[in-house]
Amino acid sequence: MRLSKRGEYGLRAMIMLAGSARENEPLPVVQIKEISQREQISSKFLEQILLTLKNAGLLHSKMGVGGGYYLARPASEITLGQIFRVLDGPVAPIKCVSQMAYEPCGCPDEQTCGLRLVMGDVRNAIVDILDHTSLEDVAKRREAVRQSLGLASL
Template identity: 45%
Template sequence: MITQKAKYALRALNLLARAEPGVTVQIPEIAGQQKIPKKFLEQIMLDLKRAGMVESRRGKQGGYLLARPAAEITYGEVLRLIDGPVAPLPCLSLTAYRRCEDCDGETDCEIRRVFSRVADETRAVLLTTSLADSVSCETPELV
């Protein structure tokens, strides 16, 4: 299950993905349209900016816009940034592997075998679905 923070980040990014290229959107507009608490959104946007997903502009016409094309920002990238590893078990994480504390051996673990398939399928969807895919209502077909 993803956190509320991750849902808010994805909502804000999807709104920016629908904006005209080069046009900024201000925090109050994002917060209002997406029903995100303004202070929380400010923190989220700062995280997204540090990660190079959005950029900000100051001044009267200031606000936020995507720093990269929407087709280059995946749901998996956003979830990893906000929530951390997307694997259901620490021993299946590609970015933060950790052996399970109660593990007798990964090769014999029935739970790991099943959740390995879950993790692979989840990653396949999250790492191939971009903001552009989601705002166009199209998702890539899995092979």
């Protein structure tokens, strides 16, 4: 039940971009190099990941001097589920319960397959979290933890 490095790095990068947004300021444009340094990710690998996210419409970019990446939409409108699916594919643990990529599994009778019933629950539980957690939610939550630990805001 593992999140891939692609998924991990992509989510971390998006969370970082959302976290460096300041109120009443334009969305910050951040370079690959800076993200890769702050998050300790191979910049060449990250490059691919950000490009994928861009082609999926979750990031925008600016080329050339002073360029970089920035969120395609406000952080409140991008969910972790969207990011996850772009990088790691369907959320469902088994294809026969996938909404996005249904395929029958080999069980004799799908309607009464016990495994399918339970894995459907698992899928729903994961989707509930990932699709209802926006980048803004993550940023707020992290901020709350920081506060409770008595740390400064950055």
